Amino acid sequence: MTTQTREPAISVRAVTKSYQDLHVLRGVDFDVAAGSIFALLGSNGAGKTTLVRILSTLLKADSGSASVHGFDVSSVPADVRRSISLTGQFAAVDGVLTGRENLVLIAKLRHQRNPGAIADDLLARFSLTEAGNRRAATYSGGMRRRLDIAMSLVGKPPVVFLDEPTTGLDPQARIEVWQTVKQLAKDGTTILLTTQYLDEAEQLADRIAILHKGTIIQHGTLAELRQLLPSAKVEYVEKQPTLEDVFLALVGGSSDTTDEAAIPAGEESR
Amino acid sequence: MTAHVLSDTGTLTGRSLRHILRSPDTIITTAITPIALLLLFVYVLGGAINTGTGESYINYMLPGILLITIASGIAYTAYRLFLDMQGGIFERFQSMPISRPSVLWAHVLTSLIANLASLVIVIGVALIMGFRTGASVVDWLAAAGILVLFTLALSWVAVMPGLTAKTIDGASGFSYPLIFLPFISSAFVPTDSMPGPVAWFAENQPVTSIVNTLRGLFAQQPVGNDIWIALAWCVGLLVVAYVAATAIYRKKIS
Numbered sequence: 001m002t003t004q005t006r007e008p009a010i011s012v013r014a015v016t017k018s019y020q021d022l023h024v025l026r027g028v029d030f031d032v033a034a035g036s037i038f039a040l041l042g043s044n045g046a047g048k049t050t051l052v053r054i055l056s057t058l059l060k061a062d063s064g065s066a067s068v069h070g071f072d073v074s075s076v077p078a079d080v081r082r083s084i085s086l087t088g089q090f091a092a093v094d095g096v097l098t099g100r101e102n103l104v105l106i107a108k109l110r111h112q113r114n115p116g117a118i119a120d121d122l123l124a125r126f127s128l129t130e131a132g133n134r135r136a137a138t139y140s141g142g143m144r145r146r147l148d149i150a151m152s153l154v155g156k157p158p159v160v161f162l163d164e165p166t167t168g169l170d171p172q173a174r175i176e177v178w179q180t181v182k183q184l185a186k187d188g189t190t191i192l193l194t195t196q197y198l199d200e201a202e203q204l205a206d207r208i209a210i211l212h213k214g215t216i217i218q219h220g221t222l223a224e225l226r227q228l229l230p231s232a233k234v235e236y237v238e239k240q241p242t243l244e245d246v247f248l249a250l251v252g253g254s255s256d257t258t259d260e261a262a263i264p265a266g267e268e269s270r
Numbered sequence: 271m272t273a274h275v276l277s278d279t280g281t282l283t284g285r286s287l288r289h290i291l292r293s294p295d296t297i298i299t300t301a302i303t304p305i306a307l308l309l310l311f312v313y314v315l316g317g318a319i320n321t322g323t324g325e326s327y328i329n330y331m332l333p334g335i336l337l338i339t340i341a342s343g344i345a346y347t348a349y350r351l352f353l354d355m356q357g358g359i360f361e362r363f364q365s366m367p368i369s370r371p372s373v374l375w376a377h378v379l380t381s382l383i384a385n386l387a388s389l390v391i392v393i394g395v396a397l398i399m400g401f402r403t404g405a406s407v408v409d410w411l412a413a414a415g416i417l418v419l420f421t422l423a424l425s426w427v428a429v430m431p432g433l434t435a436k437t438i439d440g441a442s443g444f445s446y447p448l449i450f451l452p453f454i455s456s457a458f459v460p461t462d463s464m465p466g467p468v469a470w471f472a473e474n475q476p477v478t479s480i481v482n483t484l485r486g487l488f489a490q491q492p493v494g495n496d497i498w499i500a501l502a503w504c505v506g507l508l509v510v511a512y513v514a515a516t517a518i519y520r521k522k523i524s
Binding site: 056057058060078081082084085086088089092093094095096097101105106108109110111135151 | 274277278281282285288289292293357358359361362363364365366367368523524
């Protein structure tokens with residue numbers, strides 16, 4: 001974790017992956033600058049998760065090459081694993097263990113000194129201190145996802161993959177996750193996130209790549225992508241509050257959700 | 271990375287054991303079927319079974335019951351591994367810099383500890399029901415050693431469906447034939463009372479030699495060749511299951 005590289009934190013070249021006749025990735029190329037947030041935007045089945053699984057060494061590409069934090073994913077996967085963490089689409093927390101025990105477990109597996117202190121610190125950062133001694137299975141969807149992301153930060157990996165981090169979350173929980181992601185990037189972590197929500201990419205990403213049918217059909221900053229379309233027309237439209245504005249105004253913003261009721265997460269996220 | 275095999279295995283075993291401590295019903299349900307069989311055979315059927323030995327019937331059939339306990343216990347081993355695979359925590363572990371064999375060893379060691387706990391319960395009930403042995407410490411150690419080897423071997427067998435099953439039923443269903451195996455052995459009735467081909471199968475399958483060895487150890491009788499045949503079966507099964515399970519695992523994670 002000491003190698004400070006100014007080369008791209010993630011580099012993907014001509015990566016392909018097929019399952020029998022199904023060509024999931026047909027030659028994907030992109031770079032992610034260190035310390036930036038990169039959003040991989042695409043509809044379901046576009047190949048986002050497959051790409052994340054290749055980058056996090058869970059899957060091997062058929063051809064092409066990819067490196068993360070300067071390490072090639074196929075020749076030195078162990079070095080890649082030391083540099084990354086993965087938060088999957090379905091929150092991978094251990095429901096039988098408490099939130100704190102989950103964090104201690106990951107800290108021990110990452111061979112950190114003082115796992116207990118790391119766990120307490122992360123619980124506090126993610127507003128989970130009070131819930132820390134409850135089993136994770138009793139958490140709401142948003143709390144589970146916060147715990148999941150907290151687990152990803154144990155040991156301060158320089159590159160974090162967030163695979164659809166807000167799928168299945170309510171609007172408040174989404175905003176909380178967004179704030180966390182922004183803070184992480186501010187602290188210098190490189191983040192690759194996949195999402196099918198356009199507004200999420202718009203809110204968070206320094207650069208956006210659109211993955212469609214297994215290739216990147218366009219990428220750039222939000223401003224660059226906007227320029228692809230004819231310049232803005234001036235139209236007079238009555239500004240209606242969106243339903244999200246109304247919802248957030250009624251339930252009182254996003255800050256007081258730390259004591260969410262203990263709804264079993266399964267009920268909300270399915 | 272390999273330097274961490276032991277500590278990673280320890281950490282992950284601690285996690286699985288915590289699962290068991292929080293739902294100890296898995297240990298109890300593992301023991302219930304064997305205990306029910308114990309009651310059935312001792313108090314209902316046993317009176318009509320002539321074992322041809324001077325032993326009480328419970329002394330005669332306890333070794334078979336112990337093997338049934340292990341065979342039903344490892345269904346949970348496959349089940350726990352299957353849940354890890356489904357839940358996403360398995361992938362989280364795979365994306366982390368941890369020793370890769372540790373993930374499986376943790377499940378196997380947990381299986382061993384949980385099964386030993388169930389065996390202690392079953393032996394306790396058997397003692398209440400009149401099981402008696404004059405076995406020495408060495409005899410007990412030998413019996414425990416064989417039970418440990420048998421549990422390890424079957425636990426590695428259980429890893430295979432745990433890794434490959436598509437449904438929960440698929441993950442745990444493989445154990446039914448194993449639970450049934452002791453019935454076609456010397457566990458409950460002498461094999462010479464069976465018709466030719468069945469007797470041949472019974473005499474040449476692993477359960478018979480293991481049962482005969484345990485029975486001999488508990489009755490302080492010479493175990494003869496049976497102990498070596500039993501050991502050969504256990505070690506052979508352990509090696510084959512270990513090699514096959516780790517091959518499936520490598521294929522799965524690469």
